[in-house]
Amino acid sequence: MEKTGICIGQSTTKEVTFLSSGNVRLGDYVELKYGEHKTLGFVKEITCINRAVNENYEFKDLDKLKNLSEGFNSYIGKITLLGDVDKKMFIPRTPPPPGTDVFPASKKSLEEVFGKDDGKKLKLGTLLTRPDVNVYIDIDQIVSRHLAVLAITGGGKSNTVSVAIEGILKKHGTILVFDMHGEYLNFEFKRNGKSVVKRLELKLNPINLSYKEFRQFANVDDNAFIQDKYLKRAFRTTAEEIANGIASTNSFWERLLSELEVFKEKAVEDPDIRDEKRSIVGVINKVEDAKESYQELFDLFQKPIVKQIDPGMLNVIDLSQVDEKVADIIVSHVLRNLLEKRKKFIHGHKEGLKFPILTILEEAHILASSTINTKSKYWISRIAREGRKFGLGLCLVSQRPKSLDSNTLSQANNMIILKLVEPGDQRHVQQAAESLSSELVEQLPSLNIGEALVMGKMIGVPALVKIDFAKSKKSGTDRSAVKEWQEIAKKSKEIEEEMNYLMNFDDE
Ligand SMILES: Nc1ncnc2c1ncn2[C@@H]1O[C@H](COP(=O)(O)OP(=O)(O)OP(=O)(O)O)[C@@H](O)[C@H]1O
Ligand SMILES: [Mg+2]
Numbered sequence: 001m002e003k004t005g006i007c008i009g010q011s012t013t014k015e016v017t018f019l020s021s022g023n024v025r026l027g028d029y030v031e032l033k034y035g036e037h038k039t040l041g042f043v044k045e046i047t048c049i050n051r052a053v054n055e056n057y058e059f060k061d062l063d064k065l066k067n068l069s070e071g072f073n074s075y076i077g078k079i080t081l082l083g084d085v086d087k088k089m090f091i092p093r094t095p096p097p098p099g100t101d102v103f104p105a106s107k108k109s110l111e112e113v114f115g116k117d118d119g120k121k122l123k124l125g126t127l128l129t130r131p132d133v134n135v136y137i138d139i140d141q142i143v144s145r146h147l148a149v150l151a152i153t154g155g156g157k158s159n160t161v162s163v164a165i166e167g168i169l170k171k172h173g174t175i176l177v178f179d180m181h182g183e184y185l186n187f188e189f190k191r192n193g194k195s196v197v198k199r200l201e202l203k204l205n206p207i208n209l210s211y212k213e214f215r216q217f218a219n220v221d222d223n224a225f226i227q228d229k230y231l232k233r234a235f236r237t238t239a240e241e242i243a244n245g246i247a248s249t250n251s252f253w254e255r256l257l258s259e260l261e262v263f264k265e266k267a268v269e270d271p272d273i274r275d276e277k278r279s280i281v282g283v284i285n286k287v288e289d290a291k292e293s294y295q296e297l298f299d300l301f302q303k304p305i306v307k308q309i310d311p312g313m314l315n316v317i318d319l320s321q322v323d324e325k326v327a328d329i330i331v332s333h334v335l336r337n338l339l340e341k342r343k344k345f346i347h348g349h350k351e352g353l354k355f356p357i358l359t360i361l362e363e364a365h366i367l368a369s370s371t372i373n374t375k376s377k378y379w380i381s382r383i384a385r386e387g388r389k390f391g392l393g394l395c396l397v398s399q400r401p402k403s404l405d406s407n408t409l410s411q412a413n414n415m416i417i418l419k420l421v422e423p424g425d426q427r428h429v430q431q432a433a434e435s436l437s438s439e440l441v442e443q444l445p446s447l448n449i450g451e452a453l454v455m456g457k458m459i460g461v462p463a464l465v466k467i468d469f470a471k472s473k474k475s476g477t478d479r480s481a482v483k484e485w486q487e488i489a490k491k492s493k494e495i496e497e498e499m500n501y502l503m504n505f506d507d508e
Contacts, residue, residue, distance in 0.1 A: 004030065005077070005102035011095040013081065016041070018102050020075040027129045027443075027464055029105035030079055032096045038085045039092055040105055040113060040461075044439045046077035080437075082461040085109045089460055107132055114463060122167020124160075124416075128451055128464040135465045139168055141458040142414055143358050143393030146384060150429060151418030153399045156450040158183060160416055161360060161397055162470030165189075165314055168358065169196055172312040176338075177360040178331055182320035189314065189472045198313045202322070202330070203299035206252055207239045213333050216325070216375065218283070218290045226279035231287070234259035250300050253291045260284045297326065305330075306337040311355045324366060328374045331367055335359070335379035342390035356391030359383070364396035365403040377405060384411035402428040414456030418467075420444040435462065 005020035016032070024030070028043045052069040053062065079102070083089030110133040117123070121136035142164070149157045162184075165175055169189050177184050187197050206214055211232050220227050238255045241247035247255045260283060267277040309315045317334065319327045338357065345352025361367065367376040383392050384407075396412055398404050402424045409432040420426055426444055430436050433455065440453055440462060447453070450469070455462040 001103050001106065003101045003103050004028075005075075007032070007096050007098050007100040007102065008076075009098060011098060011100075013092055013095050015081065016079050016096050016100075018077055018079060020077065020102070022073065022075060024075060024077065024102075024104075025129065029110055029127070029130060031085070031103045031105045031109055032079075032081075032100050033103070034096045034100045035094065037092045037094075037096070038109070039096065040082045040085050040089070040109060041079035041102075042082055044078050044080045044437075046075055049074050049076060080439075082113075085112050089113060105130075113461060114459070120171075122164060122170070123468065124163060124167075124454065125450075125452075125465045125467040128466050131466065135454065135459070135463060137164075137414075137454065137458040139171060139173065139458075141456070142395070143356055143391060144388045145413035145457055146387070146393055146411055147395045147414040147416065147456075147458070148364075148401075148404075148409060148412035148432075149395065149397045149416045149418075150401045150420060150425075151399060151452075152421055154449065155399070155418040155420075155447075156452070156467060157397050157399065157418065158362070159450060159470050159473065160418065160452065160467050161362075161395065162187070162473040163468050164395070165360075166470060166472050169312075169314060174309065174311045174313065174315070174355050174357050175360065176309060176315045176334075176357050177317065178327075178334075178362060179316050179318050180320060180327070180362045180366075182318050183473070184314065184316050185318060186474050187314055187316075187472050188474060191312075196313050198308075198310055198315050200305055200308045200315055200317050201299075201302060202297070202305075202317060202319075203302040204297055204330070204333070205300055205302045205304065206298055207242050207300075208302075208304045209333060210336070211235050213329055213336075213375070216329050217294055218286045220283065220286060224279070226276050227283040227286070230260060230263050230276075230280050231283050234263070252298075252300055253287075257284065257287060260287065294326075297322070304337065305334050306341055306353065309353075309357065328367060328376050331361070332374075332376035332379045335376060335383055338392055339379065339383060339386070339390065342392055346390055356393070358393040358395060360395040360397065362397045364398045364408075365400040368396065368405045368408045370403055370405050377408075381405065381408045381411075384408045401425045404428070406432060414458040416452045416454050416467075417444060418452045419447040419449065 004024045005018040007016045008019045009017045024043060026043055026046050030041045030043060032039045032041060050069055050073050052072050053066055057065060081091065083091050110127065110130060114127065115134045115136060117136050120140050121138050124135050124137050127133045127135055149160050151157050166189060168175055185199055189196050214235055215231060218231060220231050222228060234256050237259055238252060241255060242252065260280060264277060264280045267273050267280055319330065341353035345354055367374050368380045369377065383394050387394060415433055417429060426441050430441050435455060443453060443464065450467045452465050452467055453462060454465045
């Protein structure tokens with residue numbers, strides 16, 4: 001292969017400067033052979049110079065000269081060294097000496113680094129500057145070290161997530177999606193002719209909830225001490241009676257309200273607690289309101305959501321029809337249970353959850369917000385920190401990285417960053433990802449839809465990737481407002497014409 005440049009000046013084990021006569025572009029992969037090394041590099045900077053054309057000439061002379069100097073252009077650039085191809089991409093200990101030739105990276109070398117499936121990987125796409133080279137990412141690394149998928153709205157996040165889902169399902173992996181827009185329900189992925197998408201019943205059995213989870217439905221804050229005290233007692237007694245078969249499951253609300261009524265009567269009779277009556281009446285009203293508002297959501301015979309999860313499937317919790325408060329309670333309830341059940345399994349309990357799960361959270365900035373303290377934020381950050389030990393992976397998807405809780409984001413060791421234009425978002429991502437150099441951050445605004453910077457243990461060395469198009473995902477394509485308006489206008493015109501025709505007919 002023909003060389004594209006020669007190393008000049010000073011070089012280190014991380015970076016070299018090179019001179020080239022052309023034939024090299026920003027983002028190209030190159031190969032340097034010296035001593036025992038075959039080192040892969042990435043062109044991170046490039047400048048064009050022509051020593052014959054400079055400021056020492058008058059304009060009219062330069063205008064004549066410039067045609068003569070054509071072909072004397074040189075390119076000076078910088079290469080980031082990524083590692084030795086034959087040594088698992090270890091960074092070389094000695095720098096390439098000046099004079100070392102720079103070659104375009106061979107397809108074989110690039111495939112050695114990006115293009116091999118050792119049985120645990122999925123195909124994400126192709127290298128942006130080398131469409132002939134496939135890029136694979138390691139699924140085990142995603143589950144154990146989490147993943148953040150970040151981009152402006154419409155940048156291609158859901159498509160990227162769908163490509164990952166397809167790859168994981170091919171390996172019989174288990175996925176749970178908190179689907180904020182109901183866009184994963186019609187995912188078309190079949191195994192042995194059968195769909196592997198399972199919609200989980202979004203019904204809660206109150207006795208499976210923790211008191212704190214239930215309390216949110218009744219709108220009782222933790223600083224409403226008296227209301228909290230009585231509701232807690234009534235809830236615990238009711239749940240215990242149902243669990244022990246003393247009360248029947250379908251009498252949950254009645255039992256709860258009658259417990260509270262007993263407390264109210266006591267307060268009327270006992271002068272010591274008489275002034276607590278107002279609070280008890282308040283909590284009774286709140287429970288009645290909760291019963292009315294959430295009757296649809298509560299199902300007293302429902303199997304817990306976590307027990308509905310099937311291995312090898314894309315399990316979808318459709319949150320598109322519920323408000324943020326309910327979504328928060330459901331996500332925190334499910335994540336708490338996932339963590340508890342996996343811990344039980346690892347410690348040898350029979351009723352534990354037997355298989356690892358990758359959980360995908362779309363619109364992660366809402367529930368794992370940097371400013372608002374949601375209930376689920378606590379469990380999201382627990383899984384981000386501890387999930388690794390229990391086979392619980394987290395994939396956070398967001399179009400507003402700077403509104404994402406930075407502690408949680410920094411636990412996502414793997415990142416797929418598509419187009420990001422806002423400097424605040426870029427800074428936030430850069431702070432969370434230590435290895436994200438400012439040169440790479442500079443690339444982010446100029447990426448097109450579906451083009452991404454991929455980094456973390458799942459890939460080994462960072463790469464710019466053109467993400468594949470996910471065939472299984474049917475919804476999510478941009479709607480055309482103009483097309484929809486025109487269709488409506490066309491229909492009303494047709495109706496008008498028909499009416500006119502019928503009226504003329506009547507006249508005759
Ligand atoms: N790699 C790709 N190849 C081809 N088309 C793509 C690719 N990525 C995204 N698209 C297209 O771009 C559009 C937006 O993609 P997508 O829905 O994945 O974006 P998003 O970032 O999830 O958007 P939102 O912020 O609205 O959730 C879709 O029509 C999708 O088909
Ligand atoms: Mg999306």
